[in-house]
Amino acid sequence: IAAHTFTFRELAAATKNFRQDCLLGEGGFGRVYKGHLENGQAVAVKQLDRNGLQGNREFLVEVLMLSLLHHDNLVNLIGYCADGDQRLLVYEFMPLGSLEDHLHDIPPDKEPLDWNTRMKIAAGAAKGLEFLHDKANPPVIYRDFKSSNILLGEGYHPKLSDFGLAKLGPVGDKTHVSTRVMGTYGYCAPEYAMTGQLTVKSDVYSFGVVFLELITGRKAIDNTKPLGEQNLVAWARPLFKDRRKFPKMADPLLAGRFPMRGLYQALAVAAMCLQEQAATRPFIGDVVTALSYLASQTYDPNTPVQHSRSNASTPRARNRVGANFDQRRLHSPNHQQSPDLRKEGTTTSKYEAEVSRTNSGSGSGRRAGLDSMDVTGSQMGSPAHAGRKRESSRSTDRQRAVAEAKTWGENSRERKWPNARGSFDSTNE
Numbered sequence: 414i415a416a417h418t419f420t421f422r423e424l425a426a427a428t429k430n431f432r433q434d435c436l437l438g439e440g441g442f443g444r445v446y447k448g449h450l451e452n453g454q455a456v457a458v459k460q461l462d463r464n465g466l467q468g469n470r471e472f473l474v475e476v477l478m479l480s481l482l483h484h485d486n487l488v489n490l491i492g493y494c495a496d497g498d499q500r501l502l503v504y505e506f507m508p509l510g511s512l513e514d515h516l517h518d519i520p521p522d523k524e525p526l527d528w529n530t531r532m533k534i535a536a537g538a539a540k541g542l543e544f545l546h547d548k549a550n551p552p553v554i555y556r557d558f559k560s561s562n563i564l565l566g567e568g569y570h571p572k573l574s575d576f577g578l579a580k581l582g583p584v585g586d587k588t589h590v591s592t593r594v595m596g597t598y599g600y601c602a603p604e605y606a607m608t609g610q611l612t613v614k615s616d617v618y619s620f621g622v623v624f625l626e627l628i629t630g631r632k633a634i635d636n637t638k639p640l641g642e643q644n645l646v647a648w649a650r651p652l653f654k655d656r657r658k659f660p661k662m663a664d665p666l667l668a669g670r671f672p673m674r675g676l677y678q679a680l681a682v683a684a685m686c687l688q689e690q691a692a693t694r695p696f697i698g699d700v701v702t703a704l705s706y707l708a709s710q711t712y713d714p715n716t717p718v719q720h721s722r723s724n725a726s727t728p729r730a731r732n733r734v735g736a737n738f739d740q741r742r743l744h745s746p747n748h749q750q751s752p753d754l755r756k757e758g759t760t761t762s763k764y765e766a767e768v769s770r771t772n773s774g775s776g777s778g779r780r781a782g783l784d785s786m787d788v789t790g791s792q793m794g795s796p797a798h799a800g801r802k803r804e805s806s807r808s809t810d811r812q813r814a815v816a817e818a819k820t821w822g823e824n825s826r827e828r829k830w831p832n833a834r835g836s837f838d839s840t841n842e
Contacts, residue, residue, distance in 0.1 A: 417492030471577035486541030599633030621686025630664030
């Protein structure tokens with residue numbers, strides 16, 4: 414174990430004897446204090462409540478996991494203390510707090526997260542999960558993915574924290590691990606909550622909840638809302654089926670400052686992660702590919718506020734939106750060798766194909782799980798003027814892009830997802 418062993422006296426000195434003004438937060442596990450080590454390094458010290466929810470087993474799991482797993486999107490464990498009955502964990506200090514702090518119950522003088530930052534946080538958090546699922550051996554199921562466990566460093570760089578509930582995933586021929594149901598209400602996948610059968614797709618569902626929080630600004634569970642709206646996923650499911658309601662799902666604190674097409678694409682990813690059947694959810698690697706693309710499409714918050722009907726009806730607006738995803742670039746040798754193509758042996762993932770179909774305004778809504786992703790059709794744009802050569806050329810280009818996207822999607826499914834053809838089906842009720 415690479416983590417440093419601290420004495421209780423050292424950590425008491427680091428936190429000024431756990432003084433109240435050093436307290437960062439508290440929960441069912443205990444309290445977290447800000448402290449400074451002798452070398453001046455700022456740290457976060459988690460003091461576990463001896464009668465709290467995180468016992469010796471969870472303490473040991475967290476120490477082992479974070480000592481063995483190192484990634485840019487996982488919080489760094491500096492050390493621990495196990496003096497007598499005292500159990501403390503020492504982490505790097507994350508100056509911007511948790512994602513939850515920036516989404517919910519924001520004071521009036523605090524600036525809400527802009528669209529670009531939200532997509533950046535989502536992509537980074539997904540990369541942390543991808544490391545646990547695909548790079549760790551054996552795979553690790555996080556089991557407690559929620560907005561309060563995503564900590565933010567300088568530049569809003571996200572890192573996953575709190576690994577006390579993490580579980581080694583299935584190996585060999587096993588498809589799941591059976592365990593007692595743990596986690597947080599509102600984030601648990603339905604199949605895990607009902608059967609205790611845990612898979613990496615359970616984490617994908619939880620990621621979908623957090624991603625929906627980022628998009629909508631709503632809490633996973635909010636008892637102050639009217640009945641029927643208290644559970645975020647239950648509120649969102651019927652809205653996923655009507656693209657005309659997508660703009661209303663955006664966080665009001667964004668004040669309309671988001672790319673309409675980016676909103677549609679983000680909701681498409683969230684809907685796929687939140688499918689009730691685990692087998693039809695995407696793998697986190699595909700989510701990373703889709704969100705890395707979304708995070709790369711920076712939006713200027715100073716541009717005029719977008720409206721779902723008017724702004725995309727002009728040729729200039731349609732050009733700007735349609736240019737987001739250059740189909741020909743996907744076929745270039747440089748792009749095929751890029752780190753974004755994370756699945757070996759394929760030129761594109763099914764979620765790139767899905768985003769492509771979103772951009773080109775094609776695809777049946779039933780297949781996409783969202784009725785229709787054509788944001789250049791009747792809702793977002795106006796018909797092309799007949800007889801204009803330029804519009805005719807654009808239509809031809811769009812049809813070519815549609816054909817390519819469909820071909821890539823079919824090829825991806827045949828090569829890599831022969832048993833997951835329901836991945837784009839509509840969200841199950």
